[in-house]
Amino acid sequence: MSTNTGDDSKQRAVEQRIEVRKGQVTEKMSRDAFRQRFMARFYDPKFRVEDESLDRLEAIAWEAYAAGRKSPVTEKAGPGFADPDYDLSVEWRQASERIKAAQRQQADPSATSRVLIVNASSRNDYSCPGEMSKSFRLSKLVQGTLESKRIQVDLLDLSRLTSDRDLHIHPCKGCVSTAMPLCHWPCSCYPNHSLGMVNDWMNEIYERFAAAHAVVFVTPVYWYQVSSPLKLLMDRLVCADGGNPDPTSTHGKKPDEAKKLELAGWDYPKHLAGRAYGLVVHGDVAGIEGSRRALTDWFDWMGFVEAGGKSRLDRFIGYYEPYATSHATLDEDDNMQKEVVNVALAVANAVAAIRAGKLEEPDANLEAPRAK
Numbered sequence: 001m002s003t004n005t006g007d008d009s010k011q012r013a014v015e016q017r018i019e020v021r022k023g024q025v026t027e028k029m030s031r032d033a034f035r036q037r038f039m040a041r042f043y044d045p046k047f048r049v050e051d052e053s054l055d056r057l058e059a060i061a062w063e064a065y066a067a068g069r070k071s072p073v074t075e076k077a078g079p080g081f082a083d084p085d086y087d088l089s090v091e092w093r094q095a096s097e098r099i100k101a102a103q104r105q106q107a108d109p110s111a112t113s114r115v116l117i118v119n120a121s122s123r124n125d126y127s128c129p130g131e132m133s134k135s136f137r138l139s140k141l142v143q144g145t146l147e148s149k150r151i152q153v154d155l156l157d158l159s160r161l162t163s164d165r166d167l168h169i170h171p172c173k174g175c176v177s178t179a180m181p182l183c184h185w186p187c188s189c190y191p192n193h194s195l196g197m198v199n200d201w202m203n204e205i206y207e208r209f210a211a212a213h214a215v216v217f218v219t220p221v222y223w224y225q226v227s228s229p230l231k232l233l234m235d236r237l238v239c240a241d242g243g244n245p246d247p248t249s250t251h252g253k254k255p256d257e258a259k260k261l262e263l264a265g266w267d268y269p270k271h272l273a274g275r276a277y278g279l280v281v282h283g284d285v286a287g288i289e290g291s292r293r294a295l296t297d298w299f300d301w302m303g304f305v306e307a308g309g310k311s312r313l314d315r316f317i318g319y320y321e322p323y324a325t326s327h328a329t330l331d332e333d334d335n336m337q338k339e340v341v342n343v344a345l346a347v348a349n350a351v352a353a354i355r356a357g358k359l360e361e362p363d364a365n366l367e368a369p370r371a372k
Contacts, residue, residue: 018263028066070195103210113150170197175258182258217277221281
């Protein structure tokens with residue numbers, strides 16, 4: 001007589017669906033290729049006096065790569081985690097604790113209102129163009145307006161990715177597409193010491209988002225889309241929308257465990273929801289409306305609160321005019337400058353209303369039938 005129950009049948013059906021598909025990039029890189037890439041950092045002839053030292057360092061780096069020592073310094077996770085005995089990355093724990101502290105400060109009613117401004121242009125004085133960007137100028141205009149309202153401002157200048165030595169926002173690895181719980185909050189993909197993927201900026205950036213009551217993005221259009229630094233930032237913020245705050249529940253990056261967790265029922269927590277947002281998109285020929293729509297859709301999906309129609313701006317600066325005079329054109333466009341001020345003022349109003357409990361979206365109490 002069969003003892004199988006309906007629950008047993010459901011469990012078997014779930015197990016049949018969690019197959020982990022393999023077959024793409026199945027081998028490690030060769031020893032020769034590894035050495036060539038490692039040594040490329042030391043192309044300058046001045047390094048030749050240290051060739052023997054570099055050989056020893058390269059051998060250590062190769063051994064770390066071959067052994068897959070992604071997180072070489074760990075400690076037991078301890079109480080409060082799904083698996084207290086799991087060897088948790090010390091770097092991940094430190095980042096998580098800083099973010100939690102920022103969240104607590106942000107939620108403190110006595111804390112000064114804080115807005116994070118993101119300048120998304122790649123240009124600055126110290127990068128190849130040798131000139132500040134219009135996005136930076138507009139960001140400073142937003143900053144001055146907010147500070148006049150006694151709001152604390154944090155300016156995140158993504159152009160540092162093009163001018164600061166070895167500062168990175170490494171690409172998102174797409175863990176979400178395997179299973180949402182495999183994407184940890186904060187991201188545990190980096191640093192990856194075995195791959196040399198270090199100096200990742202995102203742990204600091206997560207903390208700065210967590211501390212903010214609102215964000216304002218100022219971005220140019222590059223080839224009909226937002227700038228590449230901004231897209232890197234957006235992709236890496238995926239962990240804030242549904243990410244798993246406990247890496248021990250998937251024992252690091254175990255895809256089969258993550259699939260089981262998601263299929264058992266995942267609540268897709270929105271870790272940054274409830275913050276206001278403002279947006280300035282500018283270009284010179286095309287793409288401003290599409291980029292503005294995409295960004296507002298993204299903010300809405302993340303659970304950010306729009307600050308009204310005047311908080312979302314897309315404008316051309318010097319439509320089909322030469323790039324060489326675009327700063328002068330911005331100087332002359334008083335109306336756009338006033339519109340950017342309005343973006344800042346709308347966000348300031350929204351922050352005050354949210355913190356006073358006076359701004360609530362009409363659909364805030366509706367439960368979404370699709371959790372994802």
